[in-house]
Amino acid sequence: MPKQAKQGLTPLEPNELSGRLLDLLKQQSTELRDIDVGQHVQRIHANQLGGPLQFSTQFVMRNKPCIIEGAFEEWPALHKWNAEYITQKAGAAEVTVDITPHGRGDSVTNIDLTELLGGQHSGEKEGAGPPQEQQRKKEMNAELEGVQGCTQCFVTPCERKMQVGQFFHLLRASRCVPGIVPYVQHQNSSFLEEFGFLLADTQPELSWANEVFGGSPEAVNLWIGDDRSVTSYHKDHYENMYAVVRGTKIFHLMPPSDSYRMYQRRFPAAQWQCSGTPVACESKEQESMLQQLGISQLRPQMLEPRCHVAWTEVDPEPEDLEQAAQDFPLYYDEDLPEPLLAEVGPGDLLYLPACWYHRVSQTCSQSAQGHDYVMAVNFWYDMAFSHSPWVSMKLVEGLAEVLRLKDEHEFER
Numbered sequence: 001m002p003k004q005a006k007q008g009l010t011p012l013e014p015n016e017l018s019g020r021l022l023d024l025l026k027q028q029s030t031e032l033r034d035i036d037v038g039q040h041v042q043r044i045h046a047n048q049l050g051g052p053l054q055f056s057t058q059f060v061m062r063n064k065p066c067i068i069e070g071a072f073e074e075w076p077a078l079h080k081w082n083a084e085y086i087t088q089k090a091g092a093a094e095v096t097v098d099i100t101p102h103g104r105g106d107s108v109t110n111i112d113l114t115e116l117l118g119g120q121h122s123g124e125k126e127g128a129g130p131p132q133e134q135q136r137k138k139e140m141n142a143e144l145e146g147v148q149g150c151t152q153c154f155v156t157p158c159e160r161k162m163q164v165g166q167f168f169h170l171l172r173a174s175r176c177v178p179g180i181v182p183y184v185q186h187q188n189s190s191f192l193e194e195f196g197f198l199l200a201d202t203q204p205e206l207s208w209a210n211e212v213f214g215g216s217p218e219a220v221n222l223w224i225g226d227d228r229s230v231t232s233y234h235k236d237h238y239e240n241m242y243a244v245v246r247g248t249k250i251f252h253l254m255p256p257s258d259s260y261r262m263y264q265r266r267f268p269a270a271q272w273q274c275s276g277t278p279v280a281c282e283s284k285e286q287e288s289m290l291q292q293l294g295i296s297q298l299r300p301q302m303l304e305p306r307c308h309v310a311w312t313e314v315d316p317e318p319e320d321l322e323q324a325a326q327d328f329p330l331y332y333d334e335d336l337p338e339p340l341l342a343e344v345g346p347g348d349l350l351y352l353p354a355c356w357y358h359r360v361s362q363t364c365s366q367s368a369q370g371h372d373y374v375m376a377v378n379f380w381y382d383m384a385f386s387h388s389p390w391v392s393m394k395l396v397e398g399l400a401e402v403l404r405l406k407d408e409h410e411f412e413r
């Protein structure tokens with residue numbers, strides 16, 4: 001006979017049970033902020049960190065973000081990096097540039113089905129290819145078939161290789177070209193793989209961080225863009241050391257224990273592709289630049305082989321707040337903690353712990369020439385542990401109580 005029956009504890013009705021489980025998750029969200037993480041991201045000077053062990057116990061082992069000032073003040077990049085300098089150092093080297101129509105790479109996007117490149121909606125034949133492939137296309141097309149007008153897809157950027165000088169030119173010129181937003185954001189360790197000519201301006205490894213995380217970073221990426229680019233909420237299984245060199249990055253942060261408020265779902269995966277239709281430009285010069293780079297109007301195309309990606313649509317700055325609050329009530333619930341905000345400026349290093357949801361927007365520094373951009377280098381380290389054991393323990397105990405596996409008032413006699 002099950003143990004709870006012997007003790008005379010009756011299981012809760014499913015509705016009451018799920019209500020109680022949700023209450024516990026909410027309680028954990030609030031307690032985590034009150035007891036450990038706090039309501040603000042702490043700023044600390046590198047001189048006060050007290051060495052790798054102290055940083056580890058104060059922040060890493062508590063899965064707690066912080067902004068470290070003065071951690072890389074000896075990097076020449078801080079005073080050298082601008083478009084002219086980087087272009088001159090790069091010479092003819094080509095780098096990968098991600099392009100989207102609205103600055104939102106890797107995000108859930110409403111797609112007008114008539115806009116889809118390829119697939120049944122633009123005439124792809126189901127009968128083509130081997131039988132298995134035909135069946136798969138049929139299923140995927142059936143999924144889209146019932147949908148009229150728009151559907152939601154997870155869409156990744158169009159990728160183009162170009163010289164660094166061409167990228168900066170495109171970044172500036174595209175401010176007057178609707179539907180084209182370039183961003184250097186390739187996450188293939190792009191700093192080491194494609195921007196080797198800038199390594200001497202930084203330290204390609206943060207030696208004290210290597211000590212904290214027990215080795216060299218898995219990837220070091222370079223980010224160059226402007227205030228049009230926004231990275232939507234997502235989480236990474238990496239410890240992230242994010243160094244801003246120019247401009248300011250604004251991180252909205254939600255801890256892993258709030259993941260039940262993020263409404264992560266699966267979406268069909270697509271990618272922005274150049275459609276061949278020329279982009280409407282203001283000048284002949286812009287037109288020929290886009291032509292030379294092989295850039296035309298962007299339209300989404302379903303990924304082949306077809307697949308789904310789990311992502312969240314939640315955004316801290318939605319176009320329609322009322323609608324968003326209806327769609328995602330737990331995220332906007334005023335009784336629950338708001339996302340933490342981290343404003344990371346030039347010379348600041350953000351420690352972004354593994355598995356925290358983060359959404360990143362940016363504001364530009366203006367150079368003497370009036371060219372705006374934001375530049376950052378980030379170090380991804382393998383994650384080595386889970387978040388606070390105390391919080392996990394509280395959750396497990398609470399769940400055990402609700403499930404009648406444990407007495408609620410164990411200290412009462």
Ligand SMILES: O=C(O)CCC(=O)C(=O)O
Nearest residue numbers: 223231236240242360378
């Ligand atoms: O800077 C950005 O746009 C995004 C950064 C990011 O998502 C990351 O470092 O994991």
